[in-house]
Amino acid sequence: MNEAEIKLKMREAIEQARLKNPLAPSVTNTVTQDFVANAQLASGGSAAMLYLPDECEAIAEIAPAVYINMGTTLPFYAETLPRMIRALAEHKTPWVLDPVGIGMSALRMELLRQMKNTPPTIIRGNASEIIAVARLWGLIDDESIGNVKGVDATDDVESAREAAIILARHINGAVAVSGAEDLITDGKLIAYSSGGSPLMTKITGSGCSLGGVMAVYLAVSDPFTAALTATAAFNAAGMFAASNTIAPASFKVAFLDALYENSTHVVVTNALRLEEV
Amino acid sequence: MNEAEIKLKMREAIEQARLKNPLAPSVTNTVTQDFVANAQLASGGSAAMLYLPDECEAIAEIAPAVYINMGTTLPFYAETLPRMIRALAEHKTPWVLDPVGIGMSALRMELLRQMKNTPPTIIRGNASEIIAVARLWGLIDDESIGNVKGVDATDDVESAREAAIILARHINGAVAVSGAEDLITDGKLIAYSSGGSPLMTKITGSGCSLGGVMAVYLAVSDPFTAALTATAAFNAAGMFAASNTIAPASFKVAFLDALYENSTHVVVTNALRLEEV
């Protein structure tokens, strides 16, 4: 794909999401559910947050795409997530994984380990999280890279480049690494998307809501386009919001407004740089 | 009751809520708890969100009214909700049911089924949810109507008119169907309330917070008045907010502000149309 083809696909993803209002249900952390749902609605999608094994299994069959964020892992997710992920695989429902909290808790690690063989379609995380997934799955073995501090990254995007490429190939999908400049790859092509604002790091859930919006676009598009379109939409909206506000709470309001008001044009023309792997 | 009598009761409900600051505790989904609580506070009430069987049982005895929203059903609600609902019935504590997620999960369906015989005082939902409750309880048998897609309605308000009337008579309370024009009935009289804004569907939790505010008014009023007053307050606040904002996040801020600043007059004079059943 060349840049013009990519932009055409982005345009289609944005328009299809607004037209079809796809349901992109989530199993996600309790902290940022409101932000995730509102970002999904602002992008044209529809939201539902689930917990129980049987409701997750059922939704995995009928939803066009699903978002799974590991930030909150409740004890009964030992049953919820394996059943849901089996159903996602069985029905070939695409899904986005956000490995928040990787490194903490035996249950979260066991659930993430299992996903190696029934993998997500998109993995989104900060650099530290992407490196940690690649290492957990035995795809890279350099113990010296990757460092997760709570839920925030301590590595920069470029340090996760190799892990992202290897992971994207393994899952046969796309990997998105969030940072000052965001990296999205399908294992062959790398897209760098920029924009946003440092204030994005001062509001909780900007990463989670980005993952949720990737699921909305994944309901109407391919993994690479979905990950890139959501990232570009966030970067465009973040830049616009930062041009009008200088503090985090009013920035968040302006950001969600901008996500809703983003024209297709502004997203498609957001700063983009492509590289062959 | 004629229109003047209804409006007098609405006036009293609004003023009593602001005066008495009634606690209207909730068992409610994790996604929109912040919005529900803030809407309850803006309306003059007081909020508390509960989970455990014994705390729910205890609060059912002392609270003047309770809000139960089925959007999040955790495994241990198999104990929490039956104990709470038994206590609500025993102490004749009025409560609002929001059957979010009806159709999904064996546990949620079993819990909703049990409520037929210890029924809520108000049921609030979109058209699809109201039809689904009436069908679940065997009050209507037309399999061809009612269609729930995730947590959003796919039926219009008028299609739930019969289900709403039958349900209101069964529970001997009130049923509120949210939509472009909202329908509230006690089984004898139907009130249509209008206003609001299409942006209400672009923010998550506008239905949940409406249910929470109904519980605040139910603490100081009868079911029909409580359901209608909350609906009118939301419609007035939504219209006002939409006159000042065009995007969802700033709309939500303006909406909650307007709910707090609503004069009694503006709520009581919000567009209302009455019909005998």
Place this chain on the structure above:
Amino acid sequence: MNEAEIKLKMREAIEQARLKNPLAPSVTNTVTQDFVANAQLASGGSAAMLYLPDECEAIAEIAPAVYINMGTTLPFYAETLPRMIRALAEHKTPWVLDPVGIGMSALRMELLRQMKNTPPTIIRGNASEIIAVARLWGLIDDESIGNVKGVDATDDVESAREAAIILARHINGAVAVSGAEDLITDGKLIAYSSGGSPLMTKITGSGCSLGGVMAVYLAVSDPFTAALTATAAFNAAGMFAASNTIAPASFKVAFLDALYENSTHVVVTNALRLEEV
């Protein structure tokens, strides 16, 4: 410590939090997690909300300070909290307790009871909650004082003065009583901090987020300074926000913005009155 020494310590706490960006993880209620996390970020800290026994145990070892809010108590907290609190004691990690919901539920009461012997470093609550903790731990025996209504206070700050002093001495830390004028004591000195706005009581989670920010400052300071600095920062931000807004949702946005924009000077010079016990 005299006033000048206290203000110097406050200055250092504010600057160190902004410089070091300390992680202050929480086990906290589901209602206000977003507000807690955003207030912690606005104050310079970093947030993570946890649930599972092993992740809480692990974080208790590495975090510089922790926030525990009892508002949501899930059944498996019977394991999570004792293991976490044992780890906090073992590693001498300071922590803030917010005894929200005290009086409700056998599990919450049992967990709070256990904390007497492995006590928090700071206890923050409204007057009713502080009195209830002192009584639960057998430190005061006057059954006639202290009255909790749901999650809101029904007693005034001054009525909790003795309980606060006794508790502060028992835990060898600090106790903060929130009210119209806030009281902070380490058992020897009492600081009264004022400012804020009545609108603080019209937004859910202002108390919880204050507790979360105390944990941020506790990561870089002593208990008395941390409790006082967070309180002064909230009072300064609340006053500023109230000078620009008159309704709760826009007040909340302005408040979080102000918390982020607060100069060290404005916090340190916020109205403060000291008394020897």
